[in-house]
Amino acid sequence: MTTDTVRVEKAAAGQRQATRTKRRWRASEGGVLNVFSHAFLILWALMVGVPLLWAVWSSFKTDSQILGSPWSLPTNLHFENWARAWTKANIGQYFLNTFVVVGFSTVGTMVLGSMAAYVLARFEFPGNRFVYFLFVGGMAFPVIMVLVPLFFVLRNMQLLNTVPGLVLVYIAYSLPFTVFFMTAFFRTLPTSVAEAALIDGASHSRAFFQVMLPMAKPGLISVGIFNILGQWNQYLLPLVLNQGETKQWVLTQGLADLAVQQGYKGDWSGLFAGLTIAMLPVLVVYAVFQRQVQAGLTAGALK
Amino acid sequence: MRHGKYRFIIGFLAAPLAMYAVFVISPFIQAFQISMTDWSGLTPDMNFIGLENYDKLVHNDLFWQALWHNVIILLVVPVVTLGLGLFFAFMLNVGGRRRKGAAAVTGVRGAGLYKVVYFFPQVLSITIVAVLWQQIYNPDPSDGLLNSLLGAIGLGSLQQSWLGDPNLALICIMAVMVWCSVGFYVVLFSAGMSSIPSDIYEAALLDGATRGATFFRITLPLLWDTVQTGWVYMGIICMDAFAYVQIMSVQNGGPDDATQVVPLLLWKTAFRESSQYGLAAAMGIAMLIVTMVFAVLTLRFSRRERVEF
Numbered sequence: 001m002t003t004d005t006v007r008v009e010k011a012a013a014g015q016r017q018a019t020r021t022k023r024r025w026r027a028s029e030g031g032v033l034n035v036f037s038h039a040f041l042i043l044w045a046l047m048v049g050v051p052l053l054w055a056v057w058s059s060f061k062t063d064s065q066i067l068g069s070p071w072s073l074p075t076n077l078h079f080e081n082w083a084r085a086w087t088k089a090n091i092g093q094y095f096l097n098t099f100v101v102v103g104f105s106t107v108g109t110m111v112l113g114s115m116a117a118y119v120l121a122r123f124e125f126p127g128n129r130f131v132y133f134l135f136v137g138g139m140a141f142p143v144i145m146v147l148v149p150l151f152f153v154l155r156n157m158q159l160l161n162t163v164p165g166l167v168l169v170y171i172a173y174s175l176p177f178t179v180f181f182m183t184a185f186f187r188t189l190p191t192s193v194a195e196a197a198l199i200d201g202a203s204h205s206r207a208f209f210q211v212m213l214p215m216a217k218p219g220l221i222s223v224g225i226f227n228i229l230g231q232w233n234q235y236l237l238p239l240v241l242n243q244g245e246t247k248q249w250v251l252t253q254g255l256a257d258l259a260v261q262q263g264y265k266g267d268w269s270g271l272f273a274g275l276t277i278a279m280l281p282v283l284v285v286y287a288v289f290q291r292q293v294q295a296g297l298t299a300g301a302l303k
Numbered sequence: 304m305r306h307g308k309y310r311f312i313i314g315f316l317a318a319p320l321a322m323y324a325v326f327v328i329s330p331f332i333q334a335f336q337i338s339m340t341d342w343s344g345l346t347p348d349m350n351f352i353g354l355e356n357y358d359k360l361v362h363n364d365l366f367w368q369a370l371w372h373n374v375i376i377l378l379v380v381p382v383v384t385l386g387l388g389l390f391f392a393f394m395l396n397v398g399g400r401r402r403k404g405a406a407a408v409t410g411v412r413g414a415g416l417y418k419v420v421y422f423f424p425q426v427l428s429i430t431i432v433a434v435l436w437q438q439i440y441n442p443d444p445s446d447g448l449l450n451s452l453l454g455a456i457g458l459g460s461l462q463q464s465w466l467g468d469p470n471l472a473l474i475c476i477m478a479v480m481v482w483c484s485v486g487f488y489v490v491l492f493s494a495g496m497s498s499i500p501s502d503i504y505e506a507a508l509l510d511g512a513t514r515g516a517t518f519f520r521i522t523l524p525l526l527w528d529t530v531q532t533g534w535v536y537m538g539i540i541c542m543d544a545f546a547y548v549q550i551m552s553v554q555n556g557g558p559d560d561a562t563q564v565v566p567l568l569l570w571k572t573a574f575r576e577s578s579q580y581g582l583a584a585a586m587g588i589a590m591l592i593v594t595m596v597f598a599v600l601t602l603r604f605s606r607r608e609r610v611e612f
Binding site: 037038040041044045047048049051052054055067068069070071112113115116118119123125131134135138140141142143144145146147148149150151152153168169171172173175176179203204205208229232233234235236239240243251252255256258259268271272275278279282283286287290293294297298 | 307308309311312314315316318319320322323325326327328329330331333334337387390391394395411417418419420421422423424425426427428429430431433434435436437438439441443445446447448451452455482485486487490491494539542543545546549550565566569570573574580583584587588590591594598
C-alpha cells in the first residue's frame, strides 16, 4: 500500500519535472532526433519493402519487361505467369507436399514435445535432469555436423526420400527447443487444478490432455508458430534427405531448383510468379497474426 | 495419486525419447565414428584410419579458406546486425517528438508499422530471400534491379557484377544475411527497451544527459542479457550460412571459391562432387569444435554484472 502511494507520488513528481524540462528540449534535440530517426527508419523500411514488392509486381510482367526495365510497373497483369508456375513448374505440387510434411510434423512435435516437457516439469524421478539436459543439449550443436550419419540412418531404415522419414526427422530436431520452452511453461502453471482432477479420479494422462494442455495454450501457440515457420522454411534437411523424384520435393527445394532451371530456360516471369506464390501466404498469415508471430519467434530469446 | 506414476512417466517419455535417440543422438555419436574411417558409402566395409581425415583437413587449403570465410561472417554479420537492430529499436522507442503530457521519452509515430515491415524477411524462408536477392544482384547493367537503380541515379560507374566478382561476392552475401536478420532484433530489443522504466530516462535527462549518453549508459547495460542471447543466435546462423551461399553464389561457393563455407564444402564432399563420407564427417566435427570455441569465448568475454531493474 505505502510503496504504491510513494510510487504514484514519485511518478507524478517525475511528470511535473518532465513538463518543466520539456520546453528546453523540444526545440533542440527532440525535433532534430525525430527527423533524423524518421529518415533512417523510412530508409530501412524501403530497403525491406521494395525488394518484396518488386517480386510481386514483376510476377505480372513479361520476360522482356522484367529484363529490360526492372523498375517499371506492369502494363497489364499477366496472370498466366502464375498459372505456368503453379502447374508447369510444379509449385502447386511442392506446396501440397510441404503442407503435408509440415502439418504432420508440427502436430507430432507439439504432442510429443509437450508430453515429454510435462513429465520433466512435474514429476520427480531418477534421471529427470539427465533426460532434460539430453534434450536441451540438442539446441547447441549444428545440424550440419550430423548430416552424413543422419543420411545413412534414414537409408538403413528405408526412410530416405519418403514423407514419413522427413516428418520423423523434423519432429526429432524440433524437440529440443519445444521441450526446453514447454518445460519452463508448465512450471509456471498452478499445480492445484491437475491435482483436483486426480483426486476426482482422473488418470494422469487424462489430467494432462484435458486439464494441463488447455491451460498451456498460450505457450503452445508460441512454440507452435516457431515450429511451423522453422519447418516450413527448412532447406538443408530436405535437400539431403529428400533427393528423390521431383514430385516429392518440398517448396524450398522446388524454388531453389526453379532458380537454377530458369538460367537455362529464361522463364524469368515464371520464376517471379513462383517466388510470389511461395511468399504471399506466409506474409498474409504473418500480417494477420503479426503480434503472435513476433511473440512466438522472440519468445525463446526473451526467456 | 502415486499409483501408476512410473508407468505414466515411461509411457509419456518413451516415444519422444526413442525418436530423439534414433535421429539425433545416434547420428551424433556415429559422426565421430565415421570421421575416423575411409568410408565412401559404396562398399559395406569401412576401414578404421584413425585421424587421417583430420590430417587431410589440416593440410587442405580449400578447407581453411572455407573456415576463414565462416569466421569472417561470424565476426562481421552479428556486429552489423545487432548494431543496426539496437539503433533502429532505440529510434523506435526513444526517437519520438515530445508531445504535451507524454512521458519524457516516447516512441516514434507508427512504431508498430515499422516493426511489422522490418520483420517480413524473418518469416520468409532463406530460400526465397536468396533467390530474390540473386535476381536483385543480376550483373547486367540494365537487367538487374540494383544495377539499373545505380544507373538511373547517375552512379553508373558503381555498377558491378556483384556475385560474380570474387572481391565483392562474400560481402554481397553477408549484406543479405544482415538484411534478413535485422528485423528480428529490432522487435526483440524493442520488447526489451519498452520494459525499462521511463523514470530512469527522466532522471538522466534531468541531470543533463544527452540522448546518446542515455543509450550507452542506460539502454545498453539494461539490455545486455538480451544482446548476449542475440549474439549467440546470430553466431549459429553465421556458422551455417549454407542456404545463402548454396543458392546465391555462382557455382556453389564461387567465383573461385571466394564464398566457400564449411557447411557447403561438407555437403559437396559427401553428396555432390564425391562420396568421401569420412572426410565430410570430419568437417562436421571440426564445425562442432569451432562452434564450441565460439560459445565459450562469447560467455567468457561478454559476462557483465547483471543489473536488476
